[in-house]
Amino acid sequence: MNPDSAVVTGGGGFIGSHLVDRLLEIGFHVVVIDDFSSGSLANLEAASRFGPQLEIVNQDITKEGLFQTMQRVAPRYVFHLAAQSDVRRSIAEPLYDAKVNILGSLNVIESSHRVGVERLVYAASGGTLYGEADNSLLPIKEGTKHRPLSNYGVSKKAVIDYLAAYSTLYPLEYVSLALANVYGPRQDPKGESGVVSIFAGSLEANQECVIFGDGNQTRDFVYVTDVVDAFVKATQEGAGGVFNISTSIETSVNQLYREMARIYGCSKEPRYLPGRVGELERSCLSNLKAIEFLDWTPKTALAQGLSDVMAWVRDKR
Numbered sequence: 001m002n003p004d005s006a007v008v009t010g011g012g013g014f015i016g017s018h019l020v021d022r023l024l025e026i027g028f029h030v031v032v033i034d035d036f037s038s039g040s041l042a043n044l045e046a047a048s049r050f051g052p053q054l055e056i057v058n059q060d061i062t063k064e065g066l067f068q069t070m071q072r073v074a075p076r077y078v079f080h081l082a083a084q085s086d087v088r089r090s091i092a093e094p095l096y097d098a099k100v101n102i103l104g105s106l107n108v109i110e111s112s113h114r115v116g117v118e119r120l121v122y123a124a125s126g127g128t129l130y131g132e133a134d135n136s137l138l139p140i141k142e143g144t145k146h147r148p149l150s151n152y153g154v155s156k157k158a159v160i161d162y163l164a165a166y167s168t169l170y171p172l173e174y175v176s177l178a179l180a181n182v183y184g185p186r187q188d189p190k191g192e193s194g195v196v197s198i199f200a201g202s203l204e205a206n207q208e209c210v211i212f213g214d215g216n217q218t219r220d221f222v223y224v225t226d227v228v229d230a231f232v233k234a235t236q237e238g239a240g241g242v243f244n245i246s247t248s249i250e251t252s253v254n255q256l257y258r259e260m261a262r263i264y265g266c267s268k269e270p271r272y273l274p275g276r277v278g279e280l281e282r283s284c285l286s287n288l289k290a291i292e293f294l295d296w297t298p299k300t301a302l303a304q305g306l307s308d309v310m311a312w313v314r315d316k317r
């Protein structure tokens, strides 16, 4: 095993590329495994300044070649973020979703076990894991029943269960991070979790922002570099646990719009369209377990994070 080496599956994606930046900064040799189906090399532009400390392997996690790469690299840690991460696509194409998110993940887990990885840190989905929980249970704690209501939620949950099973069968440690709604620079403006980047893009282009439903639906928005902190902490703490990575603060889509419009100096009203079927009304996750056992806290206030996203969108244009 190479003690300074880490694999990031999905390292070309939104969250993965920020994690790659951080791991390089703290001295890891980082190997990105990504098929670039939704990620991009552009996301790794900043990381490329680290030269040979970064290796990029264009590889599909569902394919057999993954094991050969893992064997060659023999990483100490695997951060598993590669996924089909679109809830609506998981409903339209359930077999594809299961192939990538279940079989692909199992390939990552099995390869990690076979090459003697010390710990695997998994990007689970806190927004879908608990389904439509009773409002009296908000913010939702990890002990709440896992009851995903979409194919994506089910496939992401299955991996948590596989990891728990593997850790009892073999000496492979794991931590599952149940991420709330992550936002930040490099987020692709599509899908529900991309609402911040969608609004930022529309405001910057001077276009009307669209809100589905009455805008009173709430989400728990956590900033991407805070999420990266949690991934790094999870290499040292919390073995065998599921941890919500969230702010424990509910923000409605209307509040989000008003805050972003204020930062941008826009006085236009958003356009309201009918709500989308299957959307959660309220979502907010308790982060007390991560604070206690991962020694982690979210540091970025929403207004700061939103300003950073808007500055990034402006730069990109």
Ligand SMILES: NC(=O)c1ccc[n+]([C@@H]2O[C@H](COP(=O)([O-])OP(=O)(O)OC[C@H]3O[C@@H](n4cnc5c(N)ncnc54)[C@H](O)[C@@H]3O)[C@@H](O)[C@H]2O)c1
Pocket: 009, 010, 011, 012, 013, 014, 015, 016, 033, 034, 035, 036, 037, 038, 039, 040, 059, 060, 061, 062, 080, 081, 082, 083, 084, 085, 100, 104, 123, 124, 125, 126, 127, 156, 178, 179, 180, 181, 182, 183, 188, 193
């Ligand atoms: N963004 C959020 O709010 C959020 C919330 C909860 C959980 N997550 C999870 O975090 C992880 C990262 O999410 P993201 O928002 O950065 O998404 P993303 O789509 O930007 O990143 C996923 C990456 O995986 C890669 N990938 C997809 N299929 C692959 C395959 N078969 N082989 C190799 N690589 C493949 C994509 O090219 C992409 O680079 C995902 O596992 C997602 O389920 C994200």
